[in-house]
Amino acid sequence: MITKFQVAYKNLLRKKVRTLLTIIGIALSAWVLVSLLGFNRGYESSLNKDIDNMGFQLMIMAKGCPYEAATLMLKGGTGLRYMDESIMKEITKEPEVEKITPIFMSAVFDPNKGESGGIAGYFGIEPKSFAEMKPFLKFKKGGWFTDVNGHEAVMGYEAAELEQREVGDMILMPEKNVQFKVAGILERTGTQDDGTIFVPLKTVQTIFNRPNELTTIGIKLTKGVDSGRLEEKLYKLPDVQIVSLAQVKETIMKLISTAKVMVLSIAMIAILIAMVGVINTILTSVWERFQEIGILKTIGAMPWDIFKLIWIETLMLCTAGGVLGVIIALILSRVTDMVMRRVLPYAPGGGLVLIDLKLIIITLIGILCIGLLSGIYPAWRAGRIRPLEAIRGEAGR
Amino acid sequence: MSEKGVSIEATGLTRIYTRGIEEVVSVNNVSFQINKRDFVSIIGPSGSGKTTLINLLGCLDNPTAGELRLEGRPIFGSGKPLSERALTKIRRETFGYIFQNFYLIPTLSVRENVMLPLTFYRKAGTENEADKLLVLLGIDHRKDHLPGQISGGEMQRVAIARAMVNKPEILLADEPTGNLDTKRSEEIVQVLLKLNRDVGLTVIMVTHNQELARYAGRMLEMKDGHISEIKV
Numbered sequence: 001m002i003t004k005f006q007v008a009y010k011n012l013l014r015k016k017v018r019t020l021l022t023i024i025g026i027a028l029s030a031w032v033l034v035s036l037l038g039f040n041r042g043y044e045s046s047l048n049k050d051i052d053n054m055g056f057q058l059m060i061m062a063k064g065c066p067y068e069a070a071t072l073m074l075k076g077g078t079g080l081r082y083m084d085e086s087i088m089k090e091i092t093k094e095p096e097v098e099k100i101t102p103i104f105m106s107a108v109f110d111p112n113k114g115e116s117g118g119i120a121g122y123f124g125i126e127p128k129s130f131a132e133m134k135p136f137l138k139f140k141k142g143g144w145f146t147d148v149n150g151h152e153a154v155m156g157y158e159a160a161e162l163e164q165r166e167v168g169d170m171i172l173m174p175e176k177n178v179q180f181k182v183a184g185i186l187e188r189t190g191t192q193d194d195g196t197i198f199v200p201l202k203t204v205q206t207i208f209n210r211p212n213e214l215t216t217i218g219i220k221l222t223k224g225v226d227s228g229r230l231e232e233k234l235y236k237l238p239d240v241q242i243v244s245l246a247q248v249k250e251t252i253m254k255l256i257s258t259a260k261v262m263v264l265s266i267a268m269i270a271i272l273i274a275m276v277g278v279i280n281t282i283l284t285s286v287w288e289r290f291q292e293i294g295i296l297k298t299i300g301a302m303p304w305d306i307f308k309l310i311w312i313e314t315l316m317l318c319t320a321g322g323v324l325g326v327i328i329a330l331i332l333s334r335v336t337d338m339v340m341r342r343v344l345p346y347a348p349g350g351g352l353v354l355i356d357l358k359l360i361i362i363t364l365i366g367i368l369c370i371g372l373l374s375g376i377y378p379a380w381r382a383g384r385i386r387p388l389e390a391i392r393g394e395a396g397r
Numbered sequence: 398m399s400e401k402g403v404s405i406e407a408t409g410l411t412r413i414y415t416r417g418i419e420e421v422v423s424v425n426n427v428s429f430q431i432n433k434r435d436f437v438s439i440i441g442p443s444g445s446g447k448t449t450l451i452n453l454l455g456c457l458d459n460p461t462a463g464e465l466r467l468e469g470r471p472i473f474g475s476g477k478p479l480s481e482r483a484l485t486k487i488r489r490e491t492f493g494y495i496f497q498n499f500y501l502i503p504t505l506s507v508r509e510n511v512m513l514p515l516t517f518y519r520k521a522g523t524e525n526e527a528d529k530l531l532v533l534l535g536i537d538h539r540k541d542h543l544p545g546q547i548s549g550g551e552m553q554r555v556a557i558a559r560a561m562v563n564k565p566e567i568l569l570a571d572e573p574t575g576n577l578d579t580k581r582s583e584e585i586v587q588v589l590l591k592l593n594r595d596v597g598l599t600v601i602m603v604t605h606n607q608e609l610a611r612y613a614g615r616m617l618e619m620k621d622g623h624i625s626e627i628k629v
Contacts, residue, residue: 001512001515001516002505002509002512002513002515002516003516004516006509007502007505007513007516010502010504010505011502011504013504014503014504291498291500292500292502295496295500296513296517297481297485298457298488298494299489299494299513299514299517299559299560300485300488300489300514300517300518300563301485301516301517301518302482302485302517303481303482303485305516305517386481387457388452388457388458391452391457391496
């Protein structure tokens with residue numbers, strides 16, 4: 001017994017190049033679709049991780065553009081503003097505040113970073129309060145520095161890899177020509193902390209000639225409190241701004257959503273083109289086999305049998321294209337990640353393209369649905385072929 | 398196979414085509430009957446209406462007028478054309494077809510081509526029919542070959558096996574030797590005779606070759622849409 005699947009499969013092999021080109025067309029569309037959906041999930045997930053791993057829900061900064069401030073916190077940068085650290089006393093009074101940690105962000109130009117130099121971020125911190133905010137930070141080697149006035153540093157995983165430093169080595173802060181001894185190296189976190197060098201707060205304040213000044217105060221809220229009420233109270237403090245990380249996340253996602261809509265539109269166009277390609281391939285194949293299809297009806301095939309046969313061919317093309325597209329997307333996800341990082345104004349740490357089994361299944365189901373839709377018209381036309389017209393060679397086109 | 402009796406009965410069968418503004422009477426008020434286990438050949442010049450007639454007999458086309466009965470069962474005659482679905486149902490239960498151009502599926506092997514009708518419809522007791530027919534028609538050694546790898550005569554044998562796989566009552570052959578040389582043509586007619594004699598199959602063969610037509614027990618001649626019986 002020969003099944004309809006075997007008949008359909010063998011027919012697709014009849015014109016191998018045409019079948020292959022159609023599969024490639026579908027695969028490219030599937031690749032774009034998987035990568036885009038993977039990017040949507042990956043970006044949001046990495047951004048969430050970045051923000052959650054900051055360990056605090058609110059940041060207090062000197063007045064300026066809040067988004068610039070938030071980006072500086074996430075990404076590092078220059079053009080920092082400063083506030084007096086006495087403000088910390090005011091903040092700790094509030095009952096909604098569980099913990100706070102002072103941060104002095106500094107950015108120096110490192111001529112040895114990258115091909116043409118780059119910004120190196122040095123975060124002045126108090127190790128005790130900072131570690132309490134981020135209990136998930138683990139040391140690969142060594143530990144936190146103990147002297148807040150000392151010249152010791154803790155390096156993020158990537159910073160240490162890049163500089164090829166071990167615990168006990170010395171590092172030089174560019175521009176300032178100050179040396180630090182590496183006290184510890186953190187394990188990889190997948191966040192911006194990986195590329196940061198942490199140094200004692202007082203030391204860095206002195207180096208940058210900003211005693212008793214801070215760039216940021218991180219606030220961890222008491223569980224279950226209303227952050228809005230606290231924000232209202234903190235806004236009364238002079239010359240500071242409050243950045244809620246939930247808002248930052250929302251704002252970044254809004255900015256990114258425009259780009260997403262554009263890419264989604266491109267993906268939709270690619271899918272439409274692939275659909276037209278499938279319809280064209282199957283319809284051409286139907287007309288080429290006009291007589292054969294007529295004969296199939298002569299030997300007992302009902303119109304529905306012919307419909308199914310042609311539909312199966314369409315589904316096979318789409319399944320092959322969909323699977324190939326998913327494989328391409330998986331193989332090239334790192335490349336997509338790199339390209340996205342180059343074009344986006346802000347990209348969080350961790351993977352930007354997250355392709356998991358659920359996404360793969362959703363995409364394949366989507367591609368199959370598209371295949372089913374694309375196959376309807378050619379299958380319907382094939383089902384309507386009358387055997388007599390086929391035998392006479394009168395293609396009823 | 399069934400006992401001797403009337404297999405096909407046509408009464409006043411007429412088929413008129415419209416070609417532009419012209420009406421062409423291809424089959425004109427034709428009446429005849431064919432008994433079970435008959436081997437009937439239909440001859441006539443090109444355009445005489447023999448293919449149109451065999452298409453009407455094989456339910457590939459609806460007549461413009463007239464009646465057709467298969468084993469006493471009325472098929473056409475109510476005045477309402479039958480749907481493609483209804484015609485397919487009758488066709489697959491009653492007929493096997495072979496054509497001048499074989500119409501084998503080039504991507505399927507000989508065996509797969511023979512088994513193809515069973516994909517869509519399968520009568521009881523046809524489980525091993527394909528393999529039996531391959532042996533009966535002397536093409537079992539070619540069963541794994543593709544149609545492009547065998548001769549014309551062998552291709553027509555494959556087409557015959559395909560037509561026979563669902564154990565039809567009637568085999569309709571439209572110019573089955575039209576693409577074959579004299580030797581192969583004779584072989585194919587001998588195969589049809591064997592099936593008629595051994596299996597008890599009713600065979601209706603359209604041909605323009607009078608010599609081959611004489612192998613049949615009965616000869617009908619079509620001329621300008623009319624039919625007449627020729628003594629063999």
